[in-house]
Amino acid sequence: MKYWLLKSEPSSFSFDDLRNSENAQTCWDGVRNYQARNFMRDEMKKGDLAFFYHSSCVEPGIVGIVRVVSKAYPDDTAFDPSDKHYDAASTPDDPRWHMVDVRMERALETPITLSKLKQYKDSELKELALLRRGNRLSVMPIDPSHWKFILKLERAANS
DSSP states (O other): OOEEEEEEOTTTSOHHHHHTSGGGEEEEOOOOOHHHHHIIIIIOOTTOEEEEEEOSSSSOEEEEEEEEOSOOEEOGGGGOTTSTTOOTTOOSSSOOOEEEEEEEEEEEEEEEEHHHHHTTTTTTTTTOGGGSTTOOOSEEEEOHHHHHHHHHHHHHHTO
């Protein structure tokens, strides 16, 4: 099993939106970065877990955990000219973009804010991709040691 971080702006799609989706499940569509796409298409597997991260908001941070429930498949929003994620160069016969389905596992009891994560950028979370300068990927791998440490931060916040 691998671990991931999926970013979404809550004004576009929030963790509550996922919770309110049918069966608390949805497709993770609209990824338009090749590196993020490659992570989903080539490395993400059914059963993997991911942190759900709210970005571009007052208090960015990890708010929940989701499970990948499908392998990657073509992102059909790229084929729809009326969709904001349309890409004329992507076709059903030669799809450029892919997506996976995710299902809510649980909300974090206490969100782990970006500012909290940054407190550990020179120690336990030194190599966390999210904390690298200029990192704007919406899909990124999480090292198992970072996953465990972040879950410890959640437990500590709730004790």
